[in-house]
Amino acid sequence: MPSIDDYVIDTLMRDLVGHDRRPASFLVYLWLNAEQARRKADVEISYQELAESIGISKSSAQSAVSWLLRRRLLGVSRQSATATPRYTVRAPWRETSQRLGGRR
Numbered sequence: 512m513p514s515i516d517d518y519v520i521d522t523l524m525r526d527l528v529g530h531d532r533r534p535a536s537f538l539v540y541l542w543l544n545a546e547q548a549r550r551k552a553d554v555e556i557s558y559q560e561l562a563e564s565i566g567i568s569k570s571s572a573q574s575a576v577s578w579l580l581r582r583r584l585l586g587v588s589r590q591s592a593t594a595t596p597r598y599t600v601r602a603p604w605r606e607t608s609q610r611l612g613g614r615r
Contacts, residue, residue: 518604539575544600555597
């Protein structure tokens with residue numbers, strides 16, 4: 512089982528579910544984070560496959576991904592405009608810590 516950063520449960524969950532009122536975004540982030548850790552690579556997946564993997568509707572998956580991109584918690588790349596997106600789970604709290612030399 513992939514390890515989950517304490518920040519994800521202690522802070523991000525409350526932020527996405529409570530403050531932003533977007534629980535599907537938290538589920539998408541959590542699933543993509545675990546899947547990326549399992550694959551040890553970015554996750555290439557369609558909205559439909561993502562929705563089915565989590566148990567939400569396709570439109571909820573689209574909305575969640577859009578929100579996570581806006582919040583810069585996900586990165587996305589595509590080979591072409593119509594290609595299946597490839598998602599990179601980002602952890603800005605870790606990136607900031609690394610820039611500061613390990614301090615928070």
